[in-house]
Amino acid sequence: MPQARLPQPSRRGILAAGGALGLTAVLAACGSEKKDGSGKTEGGAGKSGPWSFKDDRGETAEKDATPKNIVAFTGVAAALFDYGIECKGVFGPTKTKDGKPDVQAGDMDISKLTIIGNEWGQFKIEKYAALAPDVLISTMFDDQGTLWYVPEESKDKVLKLAPSVGISVYDRQMTQPLQRIQALAESLGADVKSDKVVKAKKRFEEASERLRKVAKSRKDIKVLIGSASQDLFYVSGSNLSADLEYFKALGVNIVEPPEKAKKETGGWFENLSWENVDKYDADIIMMDNRTSALQPADLDKSKPTWQQLPAVKAGQVIPRVTEPIFSYDKCAPILEDLADAIEKAKKVG
Incomplete structure (x- = not known):
C-alpha cells in the first residue's frame, strides 16, 4: 500500500x-x-x-x-x-x-x-x-x-x-x-x-510453498497488519492488497476488520485511535515499513498503549513491505520472513 x-x-x-x-x-x-x-x-x-x-x-x-x-x-x-x-x-x-x-x-x-x-x-x-x-x-x-x-x-x-x-x-x-x-x-x-531470474522465481515458488505449510500447521497464530501515524493506528484487511491477498490465499490467519469499519477508507483499512489500539487480539503484528509511517522504534518511545500490546511485549513485531518491489528476487524474502515469524511465534493474542 x-x-x-x-x-x-x-x-x-x-x-x-x-x-x-x-x-x-x-x-x-x-x-x-x-x-x-x-x-x-x-x-x-x-x-x-x-x-x-x-x-x-x-x-x-x-x-x-x-x-x-x-x-x-x-x-x-x-x-x-x-x-x-x-x-x-x-x-x-x-x-x-x-x-x-x-x-x-x-x-x-x-x-x-x-x-x-x-x-x-x-x-x-x-x-x-x-x-x-x-x-x-x-x-x-x-x-x-x-x-x-x-x-x-x-x-x-x-x-x-x-x-x-x-x-x-x-x-x-x-x-x-x-x-x-x-x-x-x-x-x-x-x-x-537467465540463471539469476530462473533461480529467483524458483526461490519465490519454494517460499510460497513453505509459507503455505507453516500457515497450515500454525492456524492459531493471528497476524495483524498495521501502520502508524502520530494520531491513528491503521489495521488493514486482506482484500485489495496484493501481498495480503496472497498471504491469505496461502492460509495465513490475518486479523480482518469488519467491512463497515473500513468503509471510510474505500475498503482498505480501519482507523483506530491510540486509546483503542488493543481492539484486536494478535500474536504477530506486521508494521508498514515505508518511510512515511511511524516505525516500531518510534512507537516504543511515544505510545504507552502500543507498548502494552501482547505481541509487542513478546517481541513479535515484524516489518511489512507495504509496497513490494515486484520482482521474484525481492518478493521471495517477504514470504520467507513471514514463514519464519509464524513458525517461531508464541501464542499471545
Whole structure:
C-alpha cells in the first residue's frame, strides 16, 4: 500500500495516506501479442523494429524502437533493475531525509538517477521533459487507471510527453503483478531465462510453498497488519492488497476488520485511535515499513498503549513491505520472513 499524507479522502489520497493499505496486481499475460499469440513484444534484447506493450488499462504503449530513456515510479524501477533494465528517471520515495536510499529503491544506485519528485504531489514536469522520455511506467491502486504518484492536476501535461504503462496492483494477488512486471521487463530487453531470474522465481515458488505449510500447521497464530501515524493506528484487511491477498490465499490467519469499519477508507483499512489500539487480539503484528509511517522504534518511545500490546511485549513485531518491489528476487524474502515469524511465534493474542 502506498503512502503520502494527504488531507481527506479521495480513494487515491487514502491509499497514499500512510495507512496500512495493501496493493495488488494484474492478470497474467504479457504485452502486446505477435501474430502467433505468444504475448512477446517485438522489441526484445538485440531486436530492432517497433516496440509495444499492452498495459493493465488495456492501453498499448508504442515506440519505433525499444525504449531506452525510461522513467518509472521508484518501486517499478527497482523491480526492472532486478531484471537488468535501468531507468533514467524515477518518481516516488527514492531518497530519505538523510540522503540514503528509500526502502522502495531496492538495489538501485540512486546517485545515478534523476529524481523527478521524491514525495507525494511532487512531479517536476520540466525535469521529466528534459530526459526526453521514451516511456513512463507506474503502478495503479484503483480500477480507474490512475497512475501512482503522477499528480492528478498535471497528469494531462505529463502524459502528453511520452507513452505510459500502468501495472495494476489493485485487488489481485502478488503473483499477478510479478508476472506482469517480468513480461514488461522482457519486452524492454531483459533476459528472463537467465540463471539469476530462473533461480529467483524458483526461490519465490519454494517460499510460497513453505509459507503455505507453516500457515497450515500454525492456524492459531493471528497476524495483524498495521501502520502508524502520530494520531491513528491503521489495521488493514486482506482484500485489495496484493501481498495480503496472497498471504491469505496461502492460509495465513490475518486479523480482518469488519467491512463497515473500513468503509471510510474505500475498503482498505480501519482507523483506530491510540486509546483503542488493543481492539484486536494478535500474536504477530506486521508494521508498514515505508518511510512515511511511524516505525516500531518510534512507537516504543511515544505510545504507552502500543507498548502494552501482547505481541509487542513478546517481541513479535515484524516489518511489512507495504509496497513490494515486484520482482521474484525481492518478493521471495517477504514470504520467507513471514514463514519464519509464524513458525517461531508464541501464542499471545
